[in-house]
Amino acid sequence: MNSAIRQNSAPMPDTAASIDRVRALYSRLYPCRLCPRDCRTDRSGSKPGYCKSGIKPVVASAALHHGEEPPISGTKGSGTIFFSNCNMSCVYCQNYPISQLGVGNEVSIAGLAEMMLTLQGKGAENINLVTPTHFAAQAVHAVYLARRKGLAIPIVWNSSGYESLETVKLLDGFVDIYLCDYRYAAPETAKKYSNAADYPFAVEDALEEMVRQVGIFDGGRGVIIRHLCLPGHLAETAEILRRIKEKFGPAIPVSFMSQYFPAYRTPDYPEINRGLTAEEWREAKKIFHEAGLQAGWIQQDIYESV
Numbered sequence: 001m002n003s004a005i006r007q008n009s010a011p012m013p014d015t016a017a018s019i020d021r022v023r024a025l026y027s028r029l030y031p032c033r034l035c036p037r038d039c040r041t042d043r044s045g046s047k048p049g050y051c052k053s054g055i056k057p058v059v060a061s062a063a064l065h066h067g068e069e070p071p072i073s074g075t076k077g078s079g080t081i082f083f084s085n086c087n088m089s090c091v092y093c094q095n096y097p098i099s100q101l102g103v104g105n106e107v108s109i110a111g112l113a114e115m116m117l118t119l120q121g122k123g124a125e126n127i128n129l130v131t132p133t134h135f136a137a138q139a140v141h142a143v144y145l146a147r148r149k150g151l152a153i154p155i156v157w158n159s160s161g162y163e164s165l166e167t168v169k170l171l172d173g174f175v176d177i178y179l180c181d182y183r184y185a186a187p188e189t190a191k192k193y194s195n196a197a198d199y200p201f202a203v204e205d206a207l208e209e210m211v212r213q214v215g216i217f218d219g220g221r222g223v224i225i226r227h228l229c230l231p232g233h234l235a236e237t238a239e240i241l242r243r244i245k246e247k248f249g250p251a252i253p254v255s256f257m258s259q260y261f262p263a264y265r266t267p268d269y270p271e272i273n274r275g276l277t278a279e280e281w282r283e284a285k286k287i288f289h290e291a292g293l294q295a296g297w298i299q300q301d302i303y304e305s306v
């Protein structure tokens, strides 16, 4: 797996085009339009945007992780860099101390590049940028620096999918694998649980661009879609799977996740203030199989191949 990825990996060379893309990403940061929130705030000043983030990246952890989808974790672990804060505000966020409360430490761009190189030195299969959207310019800048210093493993963009199309276009050449959520089909649900009514439109545009860049995941590069089943929302799950198949075909790998548990603000949302029942999960798997998707993983205690 690792060698296959390396063969397929296309590290962004030190070219004028790559420098231009880093610059173009920074131009979207001042004022900030990195994501669909389009806050247009000056993040270097005293008024952070919706994501509560300044200019310096904030990182909660950088470590080898073995719990991602099998081809991402591989045998040696995924070199996971977990960014703090988030441009979503999901009421059920299981990582809310990091995503909403900002637990983590500021790092410089050079420091972030060093983290990548250190993870590579520890044998990481890839560099897995988790929740990078609101630090897209800084993360890509660090990848650029790290590549120049010998980073040769693939880059994974592990995102909620609430992305600006213009920003995603600028990731072209820097990212090998997009591991992208598809959370909601209905604007009402996206508004209620993540204050992002435009999410369904944003994620579809972003996924189309991601697939255009790297194709669907083939074992080395490409797009993998993640879907987390929410309790009481299986009709929306069915609609999401239908759209995925219609738009990208049955071969796109979908990671079908059961790991939801109530957390953070779910006591204010009684209908999702519980886990999936066993019967619901059985029904969810039936929906998945009936959708006709032919690749991916179904999350049990471990991931099972479809």
Ligand code: SF4
Residues within 6 Å of the ligand: 032, 033, 034, 035, 036, 037, 038, 039, 040, 041, 043, 048, 049, 050, 051, 052, 053, 087, 133, 134, 135
């Ligand atoms: S990245 Fe943050 S500041 Fe920038 S547009 Fe998105 S939410 Fe607003």
